[in-house]
Amino acid sequence: MTLLAVSSLTKRYVSGTRPVTALDDVSLTLDRGQTLGLAGVSGSGKSTLARILLRLMPADGGMVRFEADDWLSLSGRDLRRRRARMQMVFQDVLGAFNPRATVGSVLDDPLRIHSPLKERDRRTEIAALLDRVGLQAALATRSIRDVSGGQRQRVAIARAIATRPSLIVLDEAVSALDVSVRETILRLLVELQQERGIAYLFISHDLAVLRAVSHRIAVMDAGRIVECGPAGDVIERPRSDAARSLVAAVPRLVIRG
Amino acid sequence: MTLLCRMLNLRVTYHRQASAALDLSALDITAGERLAVIGESGSGKTTLARALAGLLPETARCEGEIRWTSEMPPQPGRDLGFVFQDPSSSLNPVLTVGEQVAEGARQHLNLSWSQAFRHARDLVASVGIPDPDSALNAYPHQFSGGQRQRIAIAAALSARPSILVADEITSALDMVVQAQLVALLDELVRQAAMTLIFVTHDIALASGLADRLVILKDGRLVECGATAQVLERPQSDYTRALIASHRTLSSRSLLPGSAE
């Protein structure tokens, strides 16, 4: 069942002398409970698409249907209410959080805004969320600055699932993590998807990571989707130049003679 | 095989830190080899690279010794080039590309400015910057991240150093650009028969480039050996785990029911 349908999305940035077409007639669909991997070299427009879907900035043209809504036309109270359904996890940078926040307050914010829970029940819910992402409840009082990068990404995931979304947009969410930590986070994401039926739009320039979690993969190049198909097909039989060069660029563990 | 340097009981402790960031009992570097230094975040890779280059902060305490076979330790900028993860720390934003790439040659190869600029032009061309003549007069911000790293490499090679230290130079870049830069480095190091110290957290990336791997964990050397040997017969559990958690295109999907 289609959860998200993006049609003919366009976006131009006008800064300095020449305008940049960051999205050029982008269309895609994503089914409930599935993962669409979005690959592409730097500057191909991946984050621009993410920011527009999350309503962090407007598109120039095109249309997005998300659940039952004409998503880009929502505003005011409707938008605030429905936002709970689409959440995000970005690359681990401290800038994604208020630096003075504690782990507990990071999780309390979405619950206060989007759930009817009273304070005591929110505390119970926060403990349950931390537990679900593999963190101890005692971490709630810790400053977000004083936890490791891997723990911070777990907090970001807990924050994202707090409002029971049907879609999470992940933009380079595991790129800054060490491989061992990355693997545990990828497994956690797949588990949560099985358990809760969440769909992911999973953005990364690393096809090996996308292969691990994606049902389908779309490849962007210069603002356009140049290829989209089942993950295995795109990786084993890339049809576009952009997909071919992404496949070729993944380092292989080679044992040279 | 000629020994280039030998590190013995090398301990580096940063200002006000209780424990050492790097603690190596012994490590040799051979002249002309390509050595990759691998480890997770905080394992001491940058500390090792900077200690070798003589570029540790003054407040860091360095014990033990680095014995160079040359009479003097290599002088950074002349005998040893250094490229950082973030090109903005290798390049000065207010100097033109030409000025920065010519500088090392002018200082250390006794070239006049005009000779040094011609040398810089050749270097900028050799690292694959289009239209090198106009690039010389441009500023770093006018280039993409990958191009800035190419320029940083050209600047590091300006005085024809015999040692190049590259610290995570591709980590901030996309994989297509990463692959291009590694191919470039491979070619440049081969041509000039340089010693390469290649720092990375990516064991696969290292495997395509290095003769020998050094694996660090918590500031200590876990394993060191020829690339093929470490990959085929890792001696430590840590190295085995590092190899196992590395994802390649042929790794299994994590999705349930995906038969591979």
Ligand SMILES: Nc1ncnc2c1ncn2[C@@H]1O[C@H](COP(=O)(O)OP(=O)(O)OP(=O)(O)O)[C@@H](O)[C@H]1O
């Ligand atoms: N705020 C902005 N103002 C002007 N141009 C922008 C802005 N944000 C992005 N761009 C440009 O739009 C294009 C697409 O950028 P975007 O950040 O969406 O790419 P990306 O695929 O996410 O790249 P990366 O892999 O580096 O994150 C690029 O050419 C970029 O330089």
Ligand SMILES: Nc1ncnc2c1ncn2[C@@H]1O[C@H](COP(=O)(O)OP(=O)(O)OP(=O)(O)O)[C@@H](O)[C@H]1O
């Ligand atoms: N200037 C400094 N002052 C204090 N501690 C430092 C300093 N630089 C590094 N450290 C500490 O020394 C240890 C080793 O750091 P180093 O930067 O060498 O690791 P690394 O392997 O290069 O990590 P990364 O992959 O994150 O670059 C870490 O615990 C780090 O926090």
Ligand SMILES: [Mg+2]
């Ligand atoms: Mg981006």
Ligand SMILES: [Mg+2]
């Ligand atoms: Mg480092």
